[in-house]
Amino acid sequence: MAQANTERVLADLYELRQIGEYKSGVHRPTLSSEDMASREWLCAKLRDIGHEAQIDGIANVFGRAPGDGRVALAGSHIESQNHAGWLDGALGVVYALEAARAVAECPNLSTASAGVDVIAFADEEGHFGGFFGSSSAVGELDEATIDAAQDRSGRGALRDLLAQAGLAGRSRLQIDPARYAGFYEAHIEQGATLEGEGNRIGVVTSIVAIWQYRIVFKGEQNHAGTTSMTRRRDAGRTMMELWRRIEDSFPSVAGEHSVWTVGRTVLEPGDPSIIPGRAEMLFQLRDADPIVLDAMQAKLREIVAEIDSEGQCSAHLEIISQTRPAVMDQTVRGTLVEAATAIAPDHWRMMPSGAGHDAQLIQPHVPSAMLFVPSIGGISHHWSENTLDEDIKLGAAIYVDAISRLLSR
């Protein structure tokens, strides 16, 4: 069986953190010079162990193991949010690197031509839209989408940044599902469930679906001094009324792990002395269970129709996006369960992932599984994000053990 060298994992993570270091975190937005340096760093590490490594036309790093026996695919993303944490993404990439090394160093597995291909996807963090790297790797990203993509922080068009990074003209590579026995992605939890319970490892059962909506309210813009309360058609007030009904009624239709969020509201024109004639809210819900998702959406539609029919202001529901929940593969996930049970009995649990991950794109093509390590204080997307060294090491040990189990079958 292959075994992780957990000190090496920590050393690699510390080294990688130096690229784009920001306070105790990193600033490595997709295609920045720091991001590209981190991808080159990974390629060099992979070549050291005999992998054929390259950066493709969308900035995905592909590292192919020499053997063509039983092979696992492993990885995550390597870029960060702006001025964010050192582990989000990087942890999963370094675990994958360690698995590739540990398998290469394991006489039984290497004799059997088993191996671990390593992948670092581009832009899971959504500087240009999200999941471009994993979408491309499974053949679901078209050129028109790339043409249209702009950096959300104003750095410019994706095409221009690809050119500046020297990637224009390179072909985009796709993974070959037939080659792989399974895909593994490790990630920080980004929540506080594990920490709150004293658990150290989470084995992901499914990645939640994210359903996003825009709700637009139209009333009558008017003078806030001369328009009596009874004559008003206040779009803002109608928005508040809808919001209160959501908060009042969702607990009765939601599941145990459901979450819902109003992330943005806009009143127009936004002047203190003008009754808003238009209002807009962005609403999002997440769950892994299609039945619960449908129930929440039905309730939302019901509330919007109710408000709209009351006639004070119109209310219109628009679906922005609806991902599908990704149920993790039973066999691949099973290896994580076996490894966790063997190495950290009583300190792990199964749990859904409330955040989206590259694995949800890969799962329909290659049977996938995910491993979580705790986030201190539940903090993520901030430079202060962190995980105890002991938990990082424990996660690496279980991760490599699980892959080794899959490749030994």
Next chain:
Amino acid sequence: MAQANTERVLADLYELRQIGEYKSGVHRPTLSSEDMASREWLCAKLRDIGHEAQIDGIANVFGRAPGDGRVALAGSHIESQNHAGWLDGALGVVYALEAARAVAECPNLSTASAGVDVIAFADEEGHFGGFFGSSSAVGELDEATIDAAQDRSGRGALRDLLAQAGLAGRSRLQIDPARYAGFYEAHIEQGATLEGEGNRIGVVTSIVAIWQYRIVFKGEQNHAGTTSMTRRRDAGRTMMELWRRIEDSFPSVAGEHSVWTVGRTVLEPGDPSIIPGRAEMLFQLRDADPIVLDAMQAKLREIVAEIDSEGQCSAHLEIISQTRPAVMDQTVRGTLVEAATAIAPDHWRMMPSGAGHDAQLIQPHVPSAMLFVPSIGGISHHWSENTLDEDIKLGAAIYVDAISRLLSR
């Protein structure tokens, strides 16, 4: 008695509308070339009837009648909101011009050296903050405030625009309360009360006070997927909860004419996948009765303290501004009542002004009164704002008759 030439009033209003014409309204922001042209237009009209007319260092137009017997002050503002109505402000200026002319043409009054001084205040519309002209005219505007003022549409600093308009270095004139028997301001209603009742004239009892607040909520910014509903400290949700309590409880403490408005809300950071860590709302209330104002504020304070003590997120109330209600002078207002009763019996009413007006600044110095004409559909601050010609003419007749009554005493 002096009498309005109502055809002349309409002709002047049509002429004035051509300056900065926009669709059926006008675009004459304070100190724009169109605004300055309208001020020059007024000066010329005033000089035609023997007034000494000038534009002062803050762009107020002062037109001084030749006599120094019994004198009334009359006027309003002449600039407009951006791309807004042709009558808001302009109506009151042209009525004042007509009163000055009618009094000058009236043998009895001119022999008695009675007269009407005409004033067109600068920036009642608040391109630079609001009421700068009338504040200056009563000695309540300091140089530091002018130094700091910026155009809210991005045209630049007030100082620079005063220089471009050729007004830098001119002194700012103040009105001499001892000279005046009263101040008259006519204005469009900007609401739909008169129209809704079939009334054609409003005599203002008082101008409401406007109390403005900022309420800031602080919670914990977090991931909208990985933070369970029970662990959240969602500043946006707390803001909604406060808003609902305002709407639920204010009807029980408010007066018959009270209005309250949430004009702006901000959730930070405003990302659909991030639980807002900070939220802010701008809240405004208006009433003419100090007791009602105090009761509404006490209720607001109570709700904010309640929400804050519930501990989910902090809530903090900040007072942005609190004007005082301006009760119109009984004698001056009495002349409007007499004139309305004589000319339009059964077609006028007394009413508070829900909007702020220059008269609220003048009233503490010169006894003041206001006359309203109906706004079609209650529309104002929009180019489609309008008033029936017949109502414009009726208003002018009553306005001039009232001033004539005051000057004849």
